[in-house]
Amino acid sequence: MWLLAALIGAAAVACDRGSPAPSAPPPPFGGDFTLTNQDNARFRLADVRGRPVLLFFGYTSCPDMCPVTMSRITGAIGRLGRAGSEVVTLFVSVDPQRDTPAVLKEYVGSFTTPVIGLTGSYDEIMRVAAAYKASFEVVPTGTRNYLVNHTSAIFLIDRAGKLRQYFKFDEKPEVIAAGLRTVLDEKMGASAQ
Amino acid sequence: MIAAVQWTIVLLASLSAAAPARTSADQLIVRDAWVRESTAVRTTSGGYCTIENRTGTPVKLLQVRVDGVGDTQIHTMVERNGQVSMQPLPGVEIPARGVVTLAPGGTHLMLMDIATPLRAGTSVTMTLRFDNNQTRQVRAAVRPLSATSVR
Numbered sequence: 001m002w003l004l005a006a007l008i009g010a011a012a013v014a015c016d017r018g019s020p021a022p023s024a025p026p027p028p029f030g031g032d033f034t035l036t037n038q039d040n041a042r043f044r045l046a047d048v049r050g051r052p053v054l055l056f057f058g059y060t061s062c063p064d065m066c067p068v069t070m071s072r073i074t075g076a077i078g079r080l081g082r083a084g085s086e087v088v089t090l091f092v093s094v095d096p097q098r099d100t101p102a103v104l105k106e107y108v109g110s111f112t113t114p115v116i117g118l119t120g121s122y123d124e125i126m127r128v129a130a131a132y133k134a135s136f137e138v139v140p141t142g143t144r145n146y147l148v149n150h151t152s153a154i155f156l157i158d159r160a161g162k163l164r165q166y167f168k169f170d171e172k173p174e175v176i177a178a179g180l181r182t183v184l185d186e187k188m189g190a191s192a193q
Numbered sequence: 194m195i196a197a198v199q200w201t202i203v204l205l206a207s208l209s210a211a212a213p214a215r216t217s218a219d220q221l222i223v224r225d226a227w228v229r230e231s232t233a234v235r236t237t238s239g240g241y242c243t244i245e246n247r248t249g250t251p252v253k254l255l256q257v258r259v260d261g262v263g264d265t266q267i268h269t270m271v272e273r274n275g276q277v278s279m280q281p282l283p284g285v286e287i288p289a290r291g292v293v294t295l296a297p298g299g300t301h302l303m304l305m306d307i308a309t310p311l312r313a314g315t316s317v318t319m320t321l322r323f324d325n326n327q328t329r330q331v332r333a334a335v336r337p338l339s340a341t342s343v344r
Contacts, residue, residue, distance in 0.1 A: 063239035065270065065277055067229060068298045071341045103234050110230075110338035135276055143264050145237045145305045149278035169277065170298055 030155070030163025033128045035092065035118040038105035043118060045161055048088045052183040053157035054176070056169070057134050057150050059095035060107040060117075065152060065169060066091075073154065074113040075173030076180060083184050089115040094136035094150045096125050132163070158183040220247045221287075223321055225294075225343040226333035228259065228304060230313040238311060240265065240302030240319065240333060241343075243294040246287040253284040253324040254293075259333065260318040263306025270299065279303065284324070297341050313337045 037043040045053070054073055058066035070091075077084040091108060093099035096119045099107075104117030119125070129136060134151035141147055152169035156179050164183060167176050226242035240259060246252045257265045268279045285300060287293045295301050311317060312335060319333040334343060 061235050061237045063229070063237050063303050064268075064297055064301050067239070067338055068341070071297070071339060074339070098234065106232060107235070107338070112339065139278070141264075141266075141305060143305045147237075147279055149276055151275055152272060152277040153275055168272075168275075 024165070026162060026164045027133075027166065029131060029133050030157065031131050032161060033124075033131060035120040035124055035128065036101060038101050038108055038117040040101040043116065045090075045157070049161050050159050051086050051088050052159060052180055053088045053090055053155075053161075054180070055090040055092060055132070055155040055157060056153070057092045057094050057129065057132075057136065059093050059148050059150070060099050060103055061095065061145065062148070069152070069154060069169045070111050070113065070115065072169070072171070072173050072176065073115075074111065076176035077113055079174060079177040080180060080184070083181075086184060087180060089113060091115050091117045092125070092128055093117065093119045094125060094129065095138075095148050096120060096122055156180065156183065159186060221245070221252060221323065221325075221327055221329065222247070223319075223329040223331045226319050226331045227336050227340070227343045228302075228311055228317060228319075228333050229338055229340060230335055231304070231307045231311045233310055236305070236307045238304045238307060239297065240304050241295045241297065242302075242319070242321075242331070242333070243292060244285075244287050244321070245292045247290060249289050250325075251286050251289050251291075252327070253286045254321055255284045255324050256322045257302055258320045258322075259302075259304055261308050261311075262304045262317075263308065264304075266303045266305070267295075268301060268303045311335045313340075 032045045034042055034044045056069050073089055077087050099119045104119055108115045108117040132155060136148055136150035139147040139149055153166040155166045156164050158164050165179055222245040224243050228240040229238045231238040259265050267282045267285055269282055270277050271280050285293060315335045316332040317335060318330060320328055320330045322328045
């Protein structure tokens, strides 16, 4: 687990140097998963195969970082022109207790960029977090509200559903856009599932 | 946590001081205050502002209160091994002749236990208390969830 954390850290540092790493080996994790979307319907990552995906973990009561991450994603997608409409943005809640489908629906509806909000049982969320080497922990605040510290990375998944790279949450939108362009330029091969 | 009565006395005293304050109104300026909207379910939100200290002495922001918000804390974000956590700060120093902006993605105000949802397009009173016994009261614009600045 610590080795993987170190790998994540190393990859994050590589992103800091400003060069997107489309040619670097993709992270050896990620994968398909099933959760519940804001319409209370089951959603599988495989449902959006054929389109690039940006995925990040967060929660609707997140006061600052999650709205900021969404604005960076909006900025990145905005740089792509018409091709931006192919990108699917997934918001995976690390607070399934409060983030019901109805709560997600209100939240994602606040952004001009289309985003699919995902929740589920605690076990389901844990499984997705584990698959993406993401972590989260509840932090009491001494008030009725609690906070959730969570992995801040933005994950880039290609048209075949494969995790290709991830970005620090404060990565420049143009760097995220460059990563998106790389996967957008890839066509689905005849042999792709 | 200052009791409501003590807090009111401090506020009234600073507002009604007959002698010139150590820092006059144009020496410590709070502007561009804004908060993000909240809902009946999302009772936590973020708040931001710019503080300009035109005096020759550093000034420390100690506490912020927002009307209708149960608890407002100053938080900064700390990233460790790819996980970001919020860390409460006991205050924020505004350097002499300096400007500090609490902005999205950085040190910001965390509003918790918001009693009545903050609706975009309205404004709410924000009171900032500094370590030189100065307080500033400003109107903070309520902006949509997707907002990244005051405009």
